[in-house]
Amino acid sequence: MKNLLISCFVLLLWAGCNDAARQETAANDPASPGAGQSAVKDDTSQPDVVRVAVNSPEHTTLVAALKAAEYVDALSNAGPFTVFAPINAAFDKLPAGTVESLLKPESKDALRNILEYHVFVGVIKEEQVKDGMTLNQVNLENITLNKQGDKITVNGSNVLGVVKASNGIVYVIDAVLTPPAQ
């Protein structure tokens, strides 16, 4: 009997962590106003910039950083956003311990500043990129785009690919952009 009850407990715990169950709880429990926009159940619409990153195995570190900064809902917003999305290997190039340190709650402001430096409000398509173009990012600092033929760089780092999203556009890049010292 005891074993059975414990099994039930484990099963319930698992169900409780399931996204669908959480949605149900949020919708039916009058004490909960619901989760943010990223929790909207919608498998039909074109993915937004967050879901593009979530669906990419190369962006698990970036997604972890967005979660730690509590920016998942903000980037699930209507936008429009141009997001420069460093791949996992880009984070790996940072000095040892940097990512772990940034993901700590006490580093939230520093992490947000870095993430904001990777987002421009507005959509800049590849064909609109001009050599030497600057963009003033969400943290109010500028990045510089360069273009030689079809090759685009951002503050010198390489654009590996471009993905269109419902609420903007994602430039996959091979380095983490470092905001100017404040």
Added chain:
Amino acid sequence: MNKITTRVSVLLALAGVLACQPKGPASVTTGDAASKVYVAPGQYDEFYNIVSGGFNGQIGVYGIPSGRLFRILPVFSVSPENGYGYSEETKPMLNTSHGFVPWDDLHHIALSTTKGEHDGRWAFANGNNTPRVARVSFESFRTEEILEIPNSGGNHSSPFITENTEYLVAGTRFSIPMANKDVAIDSYKENFKGSISFIKVDQTNGRMNIAFQLRTPGFNYDLSRAGKGVSHGWFFFSCYNTEQAHTLLEVNASQRDKDFIMAINWKKAEEYIAQGKGRVEKAKYAHNVYDEKTHMATTTMKDEVVVLDIKEFPDIAYFIPCPKSPHGCDVDPSGEYIVGSGKLAAMMPVFSFSKLQNAIANKEYDGDFDGIPVIKYEAALHGEVKKPGLGPLHTEFDANGNAYTSFFVSSEIVKWNVKTLEVLDRVPTYYSIGHLSVPGGPTSKPHGKYVIAYNKITKDRYLPTGPELTQSAQLYDISGDKMQLLLDFPTVGEPHYAESIPASLIRDKSRKIYPIEENANPYAAKGEGQARVERKGNEVHVYMTAIRSHLTPDNIEGVNVGDDVYFHVTNLEQDWDVPHGFAIKGALNAEILIMPGETQTLKWKPLQPGVVPFYCTDFCSALHQEMSGYIRVSAAGVKTPLKFSTGTPE
């Protein structure tokens, strides 16, 4: 066994808490939310919420805290529901220099104030598309006046008002070449200008008149607020696209890290106008007024405006740099602090009126733009709210020195202290808030208590209704230190700005009936003895009365195909909440609703012979279904004698 069950239950409860905690900053409504918004049957709401309808061109009237919708007031859009814009009496309300414009995009509300406080006289609203402003009476809850704005490319920064309702403003969102000039679009910098109209309000009857227009640099003028208290006599306008781009503004109008807030000394402008320094320019625009005695609107076409070019009068206008593409530009209750909300910025500057005055006195300028002094940013700055959230849009205030700012991108309301600039609290909104409203929030004496969020994105908040969803408003209690979400309520159209006003300021003066003896409509039949049908060439005028439960006349003959038949229906009732309606089969327009004591006219053109029924559309009595009649239509040229009657013995 019992012990084990208990222990497992505790574990289960704990697991539930740990496993299901909502992600992110979602706050939790507490158990007393329902009682805070519950207005018992037969009881009244504490506040009227006067809500812009955005693309429905109308105003919604809601109750707070219940969120119940009371009425939709047609303003810039026709309303087949009651005949606004369809009846002969109301059609002129929608006349413009372009002709009859049956729709507009209504964004902002301004409730009249005296000494900066709500006085419950009128609501003003802007038409964003074909530039217009409207005045709605709080006695009749009807649109009484619409004034077209010439030399404007879209009336967005409007109809914000000065503290005694001396003026309301109408600033152009899109700059354009003045005087309908035909020029190349890429000559924007050379030929395109901004225009800000100052509309004088007659304090006795609310009538509006363009006192003067300021000619300003070619930017986009977004929002504005008048100074009050210490800053009375000034007006502040947010400007974006100071890059002066004319294409792909999404990119090209986001180049500069700072745009401007334009500070206007309107008292000074008023002096120049009084001295005759304004330039009279030709401009065609319509002024439409609804008369409560004749129950009729008339249009007057106007043909000139008085213009002051701010370049030529150096002490009228100043630019204050403001990051980045500022949207909201809000003045605190004291009038000392001006909050700029750069919608792409992650900080908010708060400017000080007294520092601005010192900067002007000491000429602390950072050059000029098109001849207008640019104040040094630091010289006018009270301070910055650091990292308040993403995408600040609008700010309202309470009476305790706090500000409430909406953040679109981070989807939240942030409470902060105006003097210390310290962030005090934040609550998520569902989802992506645009405007917000604190009762009395833009006045010198906020009533506080609540903040209402008008969200831009609804998605999964209500039962789905296909791709087109209702808009979602949310009510928060702000009486404590922490904001508390109380209620979601759906709204019609797409609300932009709204104001909330204590019901006590309006409720007792709401009109119940129109005294029939005061009805001065030339087509009124003020008793059944006056009911008649008259032919004037092709026109047939039916002077009809309506009273429970018959229409007089209800049998009409002698009308021919192709005639213009005018049903002038007078409601003879003198009893609260007994409107009658009138509709006729095949009418190509709408129905009309006629309030007690009022006369309204529906035009009908019969296109085929036969006998056509008409009836009362507003359930008025137990014999409402009997309230009907017939009109006989003969073919063109057939001389059926003109006859009308009610109650002829069978």
